[in-house]
Amino acid sequence: MPKGVKIAFAAVGMSTALLIAFAVVTTTSRPAMATPAIAKKTGQSCAKCHTAAPTLNNYGKKYKEGQKK
Secondary structure (H helix, E strand, O other): OOHHHHHHHHHHHHHHHHHHHHHHHHHHOOOOOOOOHHHHHHOOOHHHOEEEOOEEOHHHHHHHHHHHO
């Protein structure tokens, strides 16, 4: 097999590997989670406002609405 063909196959293989790696990283990564700054500020646990982060429970929604005023 000519040297140029081997290089072309290597480039295609590398491109495929990079594409697969990119697809895995972008489809399996999780969104950023909230920091516990408000929990530290208020002295409450994160569970006071969140059922499963970043989803707010009713208390968390009311607290957030109060903060916007």
